[in-house]
Amino acid sequence: MQQAVPSALDKVARRSVRVGFIYNVVISVMVFMFAVASVEFWLYQQAHDQEVKDVRNALLAYRSRIELKVTQNVDLSHGLTTYISLNPDLTQDQFSRFASQLKAKSAHILNFAAARNWVISHVYPASLKRILVGTRYHDVPEQLASVRAAYASSEPVISGPVDLLQGGTALIARQSIINQNTGLPWGVLSTVLDIDSLFSASFAEGEAYPVRVVLQEKSTAEGRFTPIYGDPSILAQSPESVAVSLPSGHWRLLGIPQDGWKSLHPHPMVWGVGLIILGFWLGGLYARLNAGRSFAQSIGRMVDDSYRFRSIFKRHDAVMMLLDAKSGEILDANDSAQRFYGYDHATLTAMRISEINTQVDSTLKQSLSQARQREKNCFIFEHRLKNGESRQVEVHSSPITVGNARLLFSVIHDVSERLEVERKLMLNAKIFEQSSNRAKGC
Template identity: 25%
Template sequence: MFSKMPPMTQLKSMAGSTWLWLTFALAVASMALVAYRLDRLSYVTYLQRMKSDTTMAMMDLREDFEAEIFDKLLMVRELAAIIGQNPDMTQSQFAIAASQIRGRDDLVINIAAAEDLKVSLVYPRAGNANVLGFDYRDSPEQLPLVEQVMRTGVSAIAAPVNLVQGGRGIIVREAVYRPSNSTVSRAPVPWGVVSIVIDYEGFIDRVGLNDIEDGYDILIREASQAGQHRVFFGSPALTQNDPVRLDFNFPFGNWQLLTTTDGGWPAASPTQTRERLIMAAVAALLMGLLSYVLWLSEARKLAQRRLSNGIDALDDGFVMFDADDRLVACNAKYREIYDFSADLVKPGTRFEDIVSHGMKREFIDGTNGAQAITPAERAAARRDSEAIDIEQHLLNGRVIKVSDRRMRDGSYVGLRVDISELTRARTAAEAASKAKTDFMGVLSHELRTPLTVILGVARLVSNARLLETSKALKAALEDPETTQGDIAARVDDMYRQLTEIIARMERSGSHLLHLINDMLDFAKIEAGHLSVDCSACDVSSILEPVAEQARVLAGQKGLEVQIDDVSPTLAVLADPVRARQILLNLVSNAVKFTDSGSVALSVAPSQDQVVFTVTDTGVGIPEDVIGGVFDPFYQVDSTATRRSGGTGLGLAISRELAMAQSGSLSAESQVGKGSSFTLTLRRSTLRAVA
């Protein structure tokens, strides 16, 4: 069908294709990204292995370090206990106890005890006599740690410390408490502090830091939340190299062991060069294969693309059949409209088979009005027509405008335009227009009735002299034989009649105000200006006015009212005025459309919400229309609405008010059995008022 181009010409043509270069560039970028990810993954894996090995090595060091520290803590605590039992011991007694402790560990340089923070005992005395009488309060450097030991009763370590006799040491301190002599309190009394000085260099050598340091950089420190870290061993600069960290299990402070390999972590794995060469070779092979595949694909699709691009660019469905009603070409939109698979709709498929497949899947209507029609009859009718312009209603609800034109060779082309949205918009507009017309009819009736009553009452009041009770009163006043009792009776009659007239006018005015409020609320909702003021309020304050109104309305029709009692502590997060408005509307509707039986208002609290349910035994709402009762201008039966009163906006307003309070409003109903409307509001907790 297409002439074959020479390979070199094809290659040059493809080399100039933007799509080819973009695909090639994307493939190169993807391979480079994959190679980079693999390289990083290899290094990260190597680094994780190094850190894991370092952690295992440091765990042994940490155990040795902790064992030595705890051993020194036991020494100082033992000596503190001895002094606590004998707080008045002499220098010689102290020397005996201290020599026993010192004899257990040759790293102990000296031991001192300070009663009331003033050194009074020291061992060995030789070379340390000048320490006697030393007051820690005179040493700003040592006093904070000593006071911390006395205040908390927890041991503390200061290291490394430069010693007077030369070298560096580790000072382990423990608070000493003596028994109380008071008869009031038996709590121990602080005596002072005891200190053991340990050879720092010998300690470092014993725990193995000197041996292990050849392969690692190590930092041991006491960390502080304030950032004032005290270094025990190593360089603080180590923290900049992402070290492995192990925490010591000491009863005092926050001691940490931080480690890297000697000189920091390696910048590359030993096998990095070999792995990169392998990835480069694999990438080169894949690029060669990709270039060959792209060349083959471009050569095969070049001719098809020119035709398919043209028809696929159409926003509407395009189809072409030959003179034998076999498919020549169609675009993706055509398949999407009829939900046909690419395997079915392919060149050579008969029109009759396509229609038959659509009917079997109950996608294409198999009737012509009320008469059934077969795929063969549909195909024959198509062949007999020169032009077809119809609206096709699919069984999935879509509406398609079909326009087919026969060509000179007997084949024909067709367009399929999806006019579903246009049809739905037209139907919705017609329904909205009818709803508004019905609404205006109801509204005009609802407004005219109370206005007629108000105007009639106003005319009666303005001509009060023409009332029968007024005439009777006037006649009684003019009759000299009328007694005061008769006059009072005539006045009462006139007042009673005027009260009834005014009450009628007041009811009509209230009804008119309710209608106007509904229209104003709906106008705010339409404009997006409806606001609610949500706060924690008790449910009983919302229910009480609703219950009172429900009893009044139900009593007028002889209906039974059932209202749940609620706990005074039950509360919701809502606007009490708007919540009450919703429930009043639901109760009013329930009474309005219930001629006999009962109306119930139940309250069911759950963990995070409170559910209000208004149930009646009225006429009910058909299942096919219950979904529209919350739509504006929607009326299930305008005659029933006109008979019972109202504009039909109440439920639409109520749902918007419920949603504005983060709640919901739903309905269930059975014709002849009644309806149930459910309002949910967020549950809240009332704060006690002091």
């Protein structure tokens, strides 16, 4: 039965060490996963930021070329607008000769069409006369809005892609024409630009970082951007965007890397270094586990020794006490001490030895000091019991250390009867000696 409690405490200590080890391992793995994931995300963010920067630089380069080529073609058509405004009554042949010179300077112009008073009157190439000449813009509602915008603006108006009357789609730049002789509106010049050749030429000079792009225009009527050129599928892949400055409207160029944005993926080096660090850390925890086991065993032995001492101390027939070596406070007393002095445990441990020992304080302090310094360990004292009786006791005191406390372990024997017998024997011996001396004197 005496071994049951220490064994249970030893098991508890061992279990506590194991639970602590498992807890530390789980926390360590969680911290490891969080740290590696954080590093992975940081590396991904760095790579993504670089991708965004590269895509944006490519888009800015493409935008510059688009703006340059569109502006160059619009400037060419501006020359024809000026020619018409100075010659409001020009013939078709005059129009064709001047327009042919301008078209020869650009591979992106498909044709010109001049509309006087909302009706197409001049075209180039002349092969389109049969299809276009005489067409009233009021009868072409899909183009009427841009024609009206051109009439109302002194700047070119670009729209597209536009379904052409002669077939196909194109980008149309329209400019209003003012009769220089009268100062009144003459009409509108439409310059039809080949979307594919215009923008493919802008993207032909590939950047160091290839991208997939789409050019969009914001529809005035619907208030949303619609694709003009490029790959509309990239719109679902969070593309980077830059605004494009064209003579009219709201345009933007969007792009993503040629192979799409890079996804988050593991870096073997990060995981390798992390696993090495984790291995060292877990090795340290395992070493601590072994140390903890040894400590638990030591605790178990200490508890076992303490329990055994406590059991002996409490149940021993001899009167035993633990005293504070300096103050003389009674810190503990066994069952025999309680029976001998007549006090219960609580009362006895609330007393000082001076309340039991009849010696004066100075002599008692000297005796405590001698016992504490191992100068003397056996004393004869007179102790007073609870019922008022006095007993002669022989006290054997030895200093012990518990934690940081210096204690006196005292074993007390009642020697009252022995001393009384010794006193009587000495008295009888003295009487006998005196009687012998008187007999010799006679």
